[in-house]
Amino acid sequence: MVNRPKAITPCACGCGQHPRRWDARYVAGHRPPRPLADRLWSRVTKTEAGCWEWQGFRGPTGHGQIGRGSRRDGLVATHRAAWEVTYGPIPDGMIVRHRCDNPPCCNPEHLELGTQTQNVGDMVARARQARGRALPQTRLSDEQVSEIRAAVADGERQRAIAARFGITQGHVSALASRTYRKDVA
Numbered sequence: 350m351v352n353r354p355k356a357i358t359p360c361a362c363g364c365g366q367h368p369r370r371w372d373a374r375y376v377a378g379h380r381p382p383r384p385l386a387d388r389l390w391s392r393v394t395k396t397e398a399g400c401w402e403w404q405g406f407r408g409p410t411g412h413g414q415i416g417r418g419s420r421r422d423g424l425v426a427t428h429r430a431a432w433e434v435t436y437g438p439i440p441d442g443m444i445v446r447h448r449c450d451n452p453p454c455c456n457p458e459h460l461e462l463g464t465q466t467q468n469v470g471d472m473v474a475r476a477r478q479a480r481g482r483a484l485p486q487t488r489l490s491d492e493q494v495s496e497i498r499a500a501v502a503d504g505e506r507q508r509a510i511a512a513r514f515g516i517t518q519g520h521v522s523a524l525a526s527r528t529y530r531k532d533v534a
Contacts, residue, residue: 382418386434389415389427393455400449401456403427411452431455432462444468450475481532489514494524494533501525 392405392415403413405427413427425433432445435457439445446468449459472478482491489497493514500510507521514521523529 385415385417385430389430389434389455395456398449398451399456400451400454400459401431402451403453403455407453413453413455427453427455428460431457432460446471450477481530489516489524489530491530491533494530497521497524498533 392403393401394404395401403415406414408414408426414424415427415430417423417425417430426445428447429439429445432439439462442464443462444465445460446463447454447459448461449456451459454460479485481487497510497514501507501521502525507518507525511518511521520529
């Protein structure tokens with residue numbers, strides 16, 4: 350059995366006969382949580398390129414994440430937290446975009462507000478989107494795509510090619526006409 354300090358406040362119903370569930374916020378002498386700004390800037394390292402890179406937890410996309418305060422408040426991306434700490438709340442319908450294309454960067458000078466459409470436009474213009482083999486749904490290698498195109502050019506029936514590679518005849522047709530996988534020579 351773990352000995353926990355007694356809570357300062359009475360039980361939730363007010364009868365005082367059963368103890369309130371132990372919670373660190375109610376323990377005598379418990380210090381309040383550090384402000385978000387202090388926690389954010391203490392985990393940032395400045396690079397020569399001018400980026401302020403987050404050194405804490407990063408999600409699968411490389412963006413840093415930090416807790417807003419308590420567990421029930423959840424996590425927020427560090428670049429969004431940096432914007433809120435520096436400039437204030439993010440307006441509805443707007444997102445915080447990186448000018449530097451560095452996901453862990455929290456430098457407020459490298460951040461700007463924009464729409465999701467603008468963000469996708471930046472991604473396409475800077476060629477940061479997944480293509481070809483990098484797409485999760487891609488099943489054929491570049492060599493297989495080249496082999497399919499060569500077989501179609503040699504006059505082999507598309508249904509036979511499709512059966513051999515385990516794909517549909519329509520997929521073979523799209524590969525042969527370069528509607529799909531344009532990046533493969």
